[in-house]
Amino acid sequence: MDRVRQIIGGKVTESVHNHHNYAWRETHDGKDLWVVRKGATPAFPGQRGFVGGSMGDDAVILEGIDSPEAKASLYSTVHGAGRLFGRNEAKRRFTREEMDRWLNERGVTLVGADLDESPMAYRRLPEVLAHHAGTVKVLHTLRPYAVAMAGEGEFDPFKD
DSSP, rough: HHHHHHHHHHOOOOOOOOSSSEEEEEEEETTTEEEEETEEOOOOOOOEEEBOTTTTSSSEEEEEEOSSHHTTSSSSEEEBOOSOOOOOEEEEHHHHHHHHHHHHHOOEEEOOOOGGGGGGGBBHHHHHHHHTTTTEEEEEEEEOOEEEETTTSSSOOOOO
């Protein structure tokens, strides 16, 4: 993104973090550590991050806070709502009609996607964030109204 910013001559006015599934070299309590955040993202005090729900749920921009709980988690938080069912189980368990109805009831327009990303296969983000209340604070809630994803039979370099 920084390369694109340079090409178009833009400048950074705000930054929201979402690097997840990475390892960082960090110092905690005077110890030099490699911190591996699998399924997690950094949430240091004052650091903002994006956490998504399913394609039909709200997402949030949150900020890490300084607390004993946050320190114990090495200033980490979730990077998404998390799955209840794996991709293959979601394809077996849900129908396209159920998924479309679920999204329509929430006013979300969907282009593409397959049942492996069905919203019913995910936890609800507010419930997940409630377990992290002592480590982050929600700054903004973002409501989806349209989602575009690779559909069934389309090549998706992130899944295929």
